[in-house]
Amino acid sequence: MKQYISVTAKFDEDGNLLPLKIHWNDGRSFEIDRVTDIRYAASLKAGGMGLRYTCRIMGVKRYLFLEDNRWFVDAKT
Amino acid sequence: MRYILHSDCNGFFASVECLHNPEIRNKPVAVCGDTDMRHGIILAKNEIAKKFNIKTGEAIWQAKEKCPELVTVKPHFDRYVRFSKEATRIYSDYSDRIEPFGIDESWIDLTGCVKSFEEAEAVAEEIRKRIKYELGITVSIGVSFNKIFAKLGSDYKKPDAVTVITDKNYKSIVWGLPVEDLLNVGRSTKKKLNSMGVFTIGELASFPYPMLKANFGKWGDMLYTFSRGLDMSPVKALGFVNLPKSIGNSTTTHRDLVNFEDAKIVMNVISDSVCRRMREQSLCAGCVTVYLRDTTLTTITRQCKIHSTHISSEILSAALKLIKNNYNFEKPLRSIGISLSDFKPDYEPEQLSILRDEKSRKRQDSLDQSVDILKKRFGSFCVRPAILLSDRKLAGFSPKEEHTVHPVGYFG
Numbered sequence: 406m407k408q409y410i411s412v413t414a415k416f417d418e419d420g421n422l423l424p425l426k427i428h429w430n431d432g433r434s435f436e437i438d439r440v441t442d443i444r445y446a447a448s449l450k451a452g453g454m455g456l457r458y459t460c461r462i463m464g465v466k467r468y469l470f471l472e473d474n475r476w477f478v479d480a481k482t
Numbered sequence: 483m484r485y486i487l488h489s490d491c492n493g494f495f496a497s498v499e500c501l502h503n504p505e506i507r508n509k510p511v512a513v514c515g516d517t518d519m520r521h522g523i524i525l526a527k528n529e530i531a532k533k534f535n536i537k538t539g540e541a542i543w544q545a546k547e548k549c550p551e552l553v554t555v556k557p558h559f560d561r562y563v564r565f566s567k568e569a570t571r572i573y574s575d576y577s578d579r580i581e582p583f584g585i586d587e588s589w590i591d592l593t594g595c596v597k598s599f600e601e602a603e604a605v606a607e608e609i610r611k612r613i614k615y616e617l618g619i620t621v622s623i624g625v626s627f628n629k630i631f632a633k634l635g636s637d638y639k640k641p642d643a644v645t646v647i648t649d650k651n652y653k654s655i656v657w658g659l660p661v662e663d664l665l666n667v668g669r670s671t672k673k674k675l676n677s678m679g680v681f682t683i684g685e686l687a688s689f690p691y692p693m694l695k696a697n698f699g700k701w702g703d704m705l706y707t708f709s710r711g712l713d714m715s716p717v718k719a720l721g722f723v724n725l726p727k728s729i730g731n732s733t734t735t736h737r738d739l740v741n742f743e744d745a746k747i748v749m750n751v752i753s754d755s756v757c758r759r760m761r762e763q764s765l766c767a768g769c770v771t772v773y774l775r776d777t778t779l780t781t782i783t784r785q786c787k788i789h790s791t792h793i794s795s796e797i798l799s800a801a802l803k804l805i806k807n808n809y810n811f812e813k814p815l816r817s818i819g820i821s822l823s824d825f826k827p828d829y830e831p832e833q834l835s836i837l838r839d840e841k842s843r844k845r846q847d848s849l850d851q852s853v854d855i856l857k858k859r860f861g862s863f864c865v866r867p868a869i870l871l872s873d874r875k876l877a878g879f880s881p882k883e884e885h886t887v888h889p890v891g892y893f894g
């Protein structure tokens with residue numbers, strides 16, 4: 406299920422945008438350990454399309470999508 | 483040899499909606515304008531709905547008769563614009579000559595970037611896969627040596643496919659297709675060709691040129707070059723903006739128009755909206771076209787040349803004259819439209835005429851400009867001609883702010 410979430414992100418000197426921390430709507434937040442890949446991709450599961458960041462969060466791979474200027478994930482229901 | 487791709491997003495609006503709504507993806511889906519109004523029509527359908535013979539342009543109730551479980555969804559134009567831009571982003575990785583044709587189709591010229599049809603096909607395959615992966619929708623792509631055959635190619639096999647039409651195989655692929663598959667061959671041209679015994683593109687290509695010319699005039703040249711693969715028109719570079727070919731608007735009214743007075747009210751509103759759009763782009767029009775569609779869904783189109791102008795009252799009176807001279811209201815009208823064309827920039831010097839009251843034209847002009855500014859600030863309803871008060875319901879829509887999808891033509 407597509408869920409928009411709040412994200413702390415950083416612009417570097419070259420203008421690249423990197424997500425640092427995700428904040429779930431229930432108040433919990435998690436550091437992003439590493440971004441391993443950035444590419445355009447569609448998410449058939451969540452139902453959307455955008456710049457897809459492959460993130461490692463507490464050892465687990467998660468996709469984070471940037472849709473124009475909103476972040477979404479495929480939330481497990 | 484030129485290498486040109488034509489990429490066409492399959493069931494574009496429906497595909498975008500299905501991507502955004504996973505739960506409807508395996509159902510027959512149609513995107514409809516005004517789902518709860520009586521004039522709601524099908525704008526696009528997905529592959530499953532296609533199997534039920536749902537047609538673009540038909541009424542929702544007709545479609546539901548064929549397929550009661552049809553899921554109808556509202557259009558989201560902001561999404562389509564976004565997906566269209568993203569598709570163009572992918573195309574621009576391969577060429578800077580990208581010419582959009584409507585919101586979901588583009589020609590991409592690979593001439594100079596590839597050296598053979600094999601290479602062109604490989605690029606087409608890559609684009610097809612990337613669109614699917616990056617956008618989550620599908621395209622069909624035609625590869626050929628001219629724009630017309632490339633477009634035929636994108637229609638030939640779909641969805642999610644590539645068709646290559648070369649200078650070697652075009653006769654076996656293209657010439658067996660019905661003439662109406664050719665770009666710009668509409669219903670009336672098809673009928674005329676059929677009555678002359680021409681049913682396939684091949685038959686058209688071998689038809690004697692003088693006879694085409696005699697029957698179709700300038701259009702005959704186009705039929706000749708299109709069918710023989712001789713079209714030389716270039717793919718325009720991205721960002722190259724022509725003067726628009728036409729600015730138009732039409733509306734299906736909430737009740738049928740039974741007489742000239744009704745038509746006059748509605749024409750007042752839509753003519754005002756197209757005139758404002760024209761002035762926004764600093765243009766003058768030299769041609770006015772009206773569309774009239776009656777309750778049996780027969781459409782007539784009439785046009786006339788006018789002295790180049792952007793004055794609302796002149797455009798309106800030309801449009802009303804066309805209606806008056808061409809329609810007797812024996813059958814009520816269901817929808818009505820106006821389109822302006824033959825543009826030139828309005829800052830070009832103009833020949834004044836001693837036969838017209840140029841002083842009053844100038845006043846009209848500045849009145850229009852002032853009203854435009856008012857409407858921009860306070861909305862379309864802030865200043866209105868008194869005639870619109872005679873039937874507030876009929877006049878109570880604001881076409882300029884409403885989204886309309888205009889069909890595009892190859893020559894505009």
Ligand SMILES: [Mg+2]
Pocket residue numbers: 490491492493494586587
């Ligand atoms: Mg299409």
